[in-house]
Amino acid sequence: METLVSIRNLKVSFRLDRSHSFEAVRGVSFDIPKNATVALVGESGSGKSVTSLAILGLLPRENSIIDPASRIDFDGRNVIELPAADLRGIRGSQISMIFQEPMTSLNPVFTVGYQLTEVLRLHMGMRPAQARKRAIELLDEVGIPDPEYKVNAYPSQMSGGQQQRVMIAMAIACEPKLLIADEPTTALDVTIQKQILDLIAELQRKHQMAVLFITHDLAVVGEIADHVVVMRNGEIREQGPAKRVFENPQDPYTQALLQCRPRLDRRPVRLPVIEDFMDGGAHAMNLTERVRGIATSDPIILDVRKLGKDFYSREGLFGRRKFEAVKDVSFRLPKGKTLGLVGESGSGKTTVGLTLMRLHEASAGEAIFEGRDILAMSQRDFMPYKRRIQIIFQNPYASLNPRFTVGHILTEPMDIHGIGANAQERTELAFELLQKVGLPEVSFYKYPHEFSGGQRQRIAIARCLTMKPDILICDESVSALDVSVQAQVLNLLQDLQDEYKLSYIFISHDLAVVKYISDEIMVMSEGSIVETGNSDEIYRHPRESYTQRLLASIPKGWQGGHA
Amino acid sequence: MANDIALKAPRNSARELPHTVSPGLWALAWRRLKSDHVGVVSLAIVVVFILMMIASGTGLIARDWSKEVGVNYAPPSFIGADIEAGAPAAPAAPAAPTVPASEYKSDVVDPLADVLAELKGEKKPAGAEAPAAGASTAGAGEKSVDPLADVMADIRKDAKEKKAEVAEARLPTLPLGGDKWGRDVLKKTIKGSETSIFVGLAAAAVATFLGTLFGAIAGYYGKWVDDAFNWFYSVFNSIPYLLLILAVAAVLQQKGTLTIILILGLTGWTGTFRLIRGEYLKHKAREYVQAADAIGASNTRRMFVHIFPNVSHVVLVQLSIYTVGFIKAEVILSFLGFGVPVDVVSWGSMLNEAQNELILGKWWQLAAAGTAMAILVTAFSLFTDALRDALDPKLKGLAGA
Numbered sequence: 017m018e019t020l021v022s023i024r025n026l027k028v029s030f031r032l033d034r035s036h037s038f039e040a041v042r043g044v045s046f047d048i049p050k051n052a053t054v055a056l057v058g059e060s061g062s063g064k065s066v067t068s069l070a071i072l073g074l075l076p077r078e079n080s081i082i083d084p085a086s087r088i089d090f091d092g093r094n095v096i097e098l099p100a101a102d103l104r105g106i107r108g109s110q111i112s113m114i115f116q117e118p119m120t121s122l123n124p125v126f127t128v129g130y131q132l133t134e135v136l137r138l139h140m141g142m143r144p145a146q147a148r149k150r151a152i153e154l155l156d157e158v159g160i161p162d163p164e165y166k167v168n169a170y171p172s173q174m175s176g177g178q179q180q181r182v183m184i185a186m187a188i189a190c191e192p193k194l195l196i197a198d199e200p201t202t203a204l205d206v207t208i209q210k211q212i213l214d215l216i217a218e219l220q221r222k223h224q225m226a227v228l229f230i231t232h233d234l235a236v237v238g239e240i241a242d243h244v245v246v247m248r249n250g251e252i253r254e255q256g257p258a259k260r261v262f263e264n265p266q267d268p269y270t271q272a273l274l275q276c277r278p279r280l281d282r283r284p285v286r287l288p289v290i291e292d293f294m295d296g297g298a299h300a301m302n303l304t305e306r307v308r309g310i311a312t313s314d315p316i317i318l319d320v321r322k323l324g325k326d327f328y329s330r331e332g333l334f335g336r337r338k339f340e341a342v343k344d345v346s347f348r349l350p351k352g353k354t355l356g357l358v359g360e361s362g363s364g365k366t367t368v369g370l371t372l373m374r375l376h377e378a379s380a381g382e383a384i385f386e387g388r389d390i391l392a393m394s395q396r397d398f399m400p401y402k403r404r405i406q407i408i409f410q411n412p413y414a415s416l417n418p419r420f421t422v423g424h425i426l427t428e429p430m431d432i433h434g435i436g437a438n439a440q441e442r443t444e445l446a447f448e449l450l451q452k453v454g455l456p457e458v459s460f461y462k463y464p465h466e467f468s469g470g471q472r473q474r475i476a477i478a479r480c481l482t483m484k485p486d487i488l489i490c491d492e493s494v495s496a497l498d499v500s501v502q503a504q505v506l507n508l509l510q511d512l513q514d515e516y517k518l519s520y521i522f523i524s525h526d527l528a529v530v531k532y533i534s535d536e537i538m539v540m541s542e543g544s545i546v547e548t549g550n551s552d553e554i555y556r557h558p559r560e561s562y563t564q565r566l567l568a569s570i571p572k573g574w575q576g577g578h579a
Numbered sequence: 580m581a582n583d584i585a586l587k588a589p590r591n592s593a594r595e596l597p598h599t600v601s602p603g604l605w606a607l608a609w610r611r612l613k614s615d616h617v618g619v620v621s622l623a624i625v626v627v628f629i630l631m632m633i634a635s636g637t638g639l640i641a642r643d644w645s646k647e648v649g650v651n652y653a654p655p656s657f658i659g660a661d662i663e664a665g666a667p668a669a670p671a672a673p674a675a676p677t678v679p680a681s682e683y684k685s686d687v688v689d690p691l692a693d694v695l696a697e698l699k700g701e702k703k704p705a706g707a708e709a710p711a712a713g714a715s716t717a718g719a720g721e722k723s724v725d726p727l728a729d730v731m732a733d734i735r736k737d738a739k740e741k742k743a744e745v746a747e748a749r750l751p752t753l754p755l756g757g758d759k760w761g762r763d764v765l766k767k768t769i770k771g772s773e774t775s776i777f778v779g780l781a782a783a784a785v786a787t788f789l790g791t792l793f794g795a796i797a798g799y800y801g802k803w804v805d806d807a808f809n810w811f812y813s814v815f816n817s818i819p820y821l822l823l824i825l826a827v828a829a830v831l832q833q834k835g836t837l838t839i840i841l842i843l844g845l846t847g848w849t850g851t852f853r854l855i856r857g858e859y860l861k862h863k864a865r866e867y868v869q870a871a872d873a874i875g876a877s878n879t880r881r882m883f884v885h886i887f888p889n890v891s892h893v894v895l896v897q898l899s900i901y902t903v904g905f906i907k908a909e910v911i912l913s914f915l916g917f918g919v920p921v922d923v924v925s926w927g928s929m930l931n932e933a934q935n936e937l938i939l940g941k942w943w944q945l946a947a948a949g950t951a952m953a954i955l956v957t958a959f960s961l962f963t964d965a966l967r968d969a970l971d972p973k974l975k976g977l978a979g980a
Contacts, residue, residue, distance in 0.1 A: 375872055402875045415866040419888035429874035476870070483874065 278532030324380030356534030618965025785844025790851025798859025
């Protein structure tokens with residue numbers, strides 16, 4: 017197969033200050049053949065995005081150093097040594113890129129048609145009328161309904177999936193030889209992700225492009241990649257044809273990546289984590305099945321009846337428009353069990369959690385906790401109950417106050433609720449909890465910015481545990497984490513549930529994770545519950561078509577069907 | 580700064596861990612500021628000025644600024660006395676020591692003495708205030724002269740004191756020259772810095788405090804509270820600035836340093852208000868504030884313990900910008916005559932005096948006050964820039980990585 021891009025011994029480092037630099041990519045070599053899809057897989061910090069930016073010549077000049085011995089040959093020319101003007105010519109027309117966040121990559125003040133025609137006129141030299149005609153064709157090609165009308169729409173008038181389609185249309189507008197897709201589906205719902213993956217695969221075949229697909233999720237790659245390159249800490253751990261890598265992974269890290277993700281068909285007591293593989297003890301893991309499910313005899317801790325939440329948006333001078341975010345939601349949460357809440361973005365699942373915490377005030381319904389309706393209480397009466405229902409947010413980077421030390425973060429709730437007799441006792445308890453969530457004691461004195469995402473989520477969990485809650489709401493708590501870290505946090509949550517008999521409401525769009533950790537699952541769509549049932553039952557025999565569609569969209573990993 | 584952070588970490592922990600306290604965001608900002616040479620130099624200059632202000636305020640230096648130590652319009656030493664000596668001061672300067680004290684004095688009070696003599700019908704003996712006063716109270720016919728006699732007594736007393744001063748030889752030149760009355764311009768500049776910098780800092784503190792408090796309340800509570808503050812703000816902002824200042828000055832009706840501080844502070848909060856309100860709007864929706872709500876933190880706690888440290892860098896930069904602005908504003912107000920009272924010296928009042936002096940070619944008072952102000956304002960502005968760079972939250976990611 018003919019080679020389009022050949023990367024040889026690429027080394028990139030970043031200057032941090034005068035005396036320190038950080039080597040982000042340490043000698044990476046791989047090829048991208050013409051008319052094929054190469055997947056570059058790695059967790060955060062693996063150097064995968066830096067590699068792709070190097071191909072485009074987009075690394076910041078002020079603080080990045082590319083080793084002079086590195087070569088990136090694109091169509092026979094070394095990109096590293098090309099002058100800036102030539103690079104620009106290549107960039108728009110021969111190599112193009114799709115980014116993770118379509119919302120921030122499109123300019124919100126121009127119509128999508130304007131942005132598309134700009135690309136066409138700039139790189140293809142088309143006249144306005146011609147460019148507009150082509151823009152409509154492109155929108156049609158990427159599957160935007162009613163393209164003649166949508167060409168005049170602003171990005172904000174489109175959904176996330178449509179915006180990503182527009183980005184793809186812009187990327188393929190100049191018939192590039194290479195399309196770089198950097199986590200193009202990570203920000204999207206699972207059903208949309210499926211559609212976008214299909215679209216990229218289809219366009220690749222149709223236009224005979226090479227695609228470099230960058231992702232942290234091996235499962236996503238399985239359906240579209242011909243070749244897989246696995247990176248970790250700036251080095252390539254394993255590369256080869258997709259079939260070989262998926263069916264017979266050689267490197268323990270690749271094995272770990274494939275195993276860490278919860279699977280739909282199995283539920284081990286503990287999820288395997290990277291460490292299980294890296295020291296060679298791959299088979300010493302406890303792979304006994306955990307039994308999940310709810311029995312009618314389980315005591316109920318929280319009984320939610322006909323919960324509703326309306327939002328109002330201003331319309332015109334005096335008008336208000338009502339938007340029902342949550343409609344008529346009822347469920348019962350048994351003690352020590354996990355209730356999974358699944359749905360696409362906008363389905364109201366997060367609102368349910370926030371309303372139960374009274375971070376939003378409910379518009380209707382009641383929630384009975386120990387015989388009292390916690391939604392009808394005054395804020396003052398609610399105070400003693402507040403600590404007993406706690407929440408772990410999605411983004412561990414945003415949910416910890418950056419100006420507080422971890423010690424302050426952990427002792428503050430105890431101060432507020434009068435837990436522990438004095439400051440010393442609280443400090444002791446904080447140290448205990450740090451140990452429980454697997455962080456060293458010295459963390460007590462550090463600031464959140466010194467921790468990685470997974471560690472921060474542990475801090476957030478420890479903060480909730482200081483209040484000895486009965487119910488823990490996990491709002492997409494592991495969605496922002498790398499696969500291997502996600503497994504660690506899920507294991508921690510399970511251990512804590514076993515030890516303290518905590519009840520979880522686990523909110524996520526990731527069906528595999530929800531299936532793994534839940535006893536019972538509620539599927540939500542447009543504010544209402546579509547289906548409820550024991551978790552295994554729902555996955556095996558989904559009754560509603562919406563649930564079936566959700567399940568069908570889950571990336572299946574290697575299917576063995578192509579290549 | 581690093582020590583401050585260290586103090587925040589609980590010391591009462593039961594275990595003494597061999598820990599190193601990690602630098603907080605303030606410590607990191609301080610580190611960045613230290614590596615900025617312009618910032619360090621300008622900070623040093625600002626600190627020198629502030630030390631000067633404190634020294635002058637506590638009376639360590641420039642206490643006797645109002646003493647007329649030089650000849651009228653004494654030129655700066657580096658120019659020398661000759662240029663000045665040409666016209667008006669030349670006869671006066673040598674005259675002062677040679678003329679006998681009593682004659683000199685009577686010379687000064689001459690016109691009034693004549694009037695008095697006319698009224699009393701007698702030649703007044705030089706230096707005899709007591710009899711004069713006694714006579715005025717005793718004689719019935721002289722009662723009508725009473726007020727003038729009192730004035731006379733004052734004038735005589737003044738003249739006597741002046742005589743004593745003049746008796747000490749007035750200096751022909753002063754380090755940075757002298758003003759109309761021969762007061763030392765250098766001391767005036769130092770004393771003036773006390774007023775100007777103090778007014779600048781205090782007014783900035785008042786304005787930033789008000790702006791931050793209003794902004795925090797409006798931004799945090801939103802809804803009708805926000806609307807109310809915004810109406811108030813808009814009304815306030817729709818009045819031309821100088822007019823507003825003049826109006827407040829008229830209402831307060833007394834000149835004084837405190838009045839100036841109040842005028843500037845009460846009219847200057849609007850900029851900070853808008854900025855801080857925006858920051859609070861942004862921050863109250865952040866997850867860490869929701870998390871604080873979830874752990875049961877009260878509104879006040881969320882506003883001031885959780886959000887405030889995260890917007891405090893904005894407040895600090897505002898404080899710095901305002902100080903520069905208000906030092907200039909004080910000068911302008913004093914220049915226009917709405918500023919400090921005449922018995923207080925400030926850079927503005929110096930510049931005001933310099934107006935008339937310039938016509939006579941006496942430029943040094945203008946130069947001294949202008950240069951001092953220019954140096955301070957420039958240094959303060961550069962420091963503000965450095966401060967903003969050091970505190971810029973966009974750099975946080977780099978620092979944390």
